[in-house]
Amino acid sequence: MTEVDAQRLARRAAILKSMAHPSRLLIIEMLEQAPRCVGELTEAIGADITTVSKHLAVMKRVGLVCDEKHGTYSEYRLLCSCVTHLIDCVEAGMDAQSCDAP
Amino acid sequence: MTEVDAQRLARRAAILKSMAHPSRLLIIEMLEQAPRCVGELTEAIGADITTVSKHLAVMKRVGLVCDEKHGTYSEYRLLCSCVTHLIDCVEAGMDAQSCDAP
DNA sequence: GACATTATTGGCAAGATCGCCAATAATAGT
DNA sequence: ACTATTATTGGCGATCTTGCCAATAATGTC
Numbered sequence: 001m002t003e004v005d006a007q008r009l010a011r012r013a014a015i016l017k018s019m020a021h022p023s024r025l026l027i028i029e030m031l032e033q034a035p036r037c038v039g040e041l042t043e044a045i046g047a048d049i050t051t052v053s054k055h056l057a058v059m060k061r062v063g064l065v066c067d068e069k070h071g072t073y074s075e076y077r078l079l080c081s082c083v084t085h086l087i088d089c090v091e092a093g094m095d096a097q098s099c100d101a102p
Numbered sequence: 103m104t105e106v107d108a109q110r111l112a113r114r115a116a117i118l119k120s121m122a123h124p125s126r127l128l129i130i131e132m133l134e135q136a137p138r139c140v141g142e143l144t145e146a147i148g149a150d151i152t153t154v155s156k157h158l159a160v161m162k163r164v165g166l167v168c169d170e171k172h173g174t175y176s177e178y179r180l181l182c183s184c185v186t187h188l189i190d191c192v193e194a195g196m197d198a199q200s201c202d203a204p
Numbered sequence: 205g206a207c208a209t210t211a212t213t214g215g216c217a218a219g220a221t222c223g224c225c226a227a228t229a230a231t232a233g234t
Numbered sequence: 235a236c237t238a239t240t241a242t243t244g245g246c247g248a249t250c251t252t253g254c255c256a257a258t259a260a261t262g263t264c
Contacts, residue, residue, distance in 0.1 A: 014122075046103075053211060149224090152225080
């Protein structure tokens, strides 16, 4: 495996890692419908706002979301709209197949 | 958010988490081409075989792969073939968009 | 300017993850 | 039966993650 391959895999792993949490998946689903500020997301998740802010910071760092300031509000939105659909696909594929029926 | 929603998100998060590691992504890419035994995967990854075996155990637990015994060998194969394609899509979507060009 | 609102950052404790070694299990070959 | 090969499990330390509190920053309102 080349160095380039290793970097590619590491980058993809980072993207997946930034999505691999229930709160973050909820954030993704909400942002798919509309941009939201941190407070709205926090209310839906039911955690501390500092926790949600840190989740968003991670997702921003890997390029999954971006933010735009409006006064004291930070409006976040998705940078890739196909994300949830992808996960639907993974689940559907796994439900359909199994080792018992090769 | 209902209890059902929380469970759905938790399940999806578990699936993503089981993929969110460079070695596991390499495993997925290799299994997309053909079923492999643990030793082959271990050689490609360059880690200890016990480490790879544990990666595979996690991926099996969430239903991403399954295994079949052939003598002393364990042959692993993907249960969902669309996985890498999905990640391609995430990356492509993120490269194409940005907050600067809404 | 004083205060309220919104969000971010630093810090910390609890828990999870990762990777290696040692030990064990299971099978094949002699 | 003995040994070799392949894989899994237990255990441990090092590291990373998660979520809350406290403190800080940034902006709007009076």
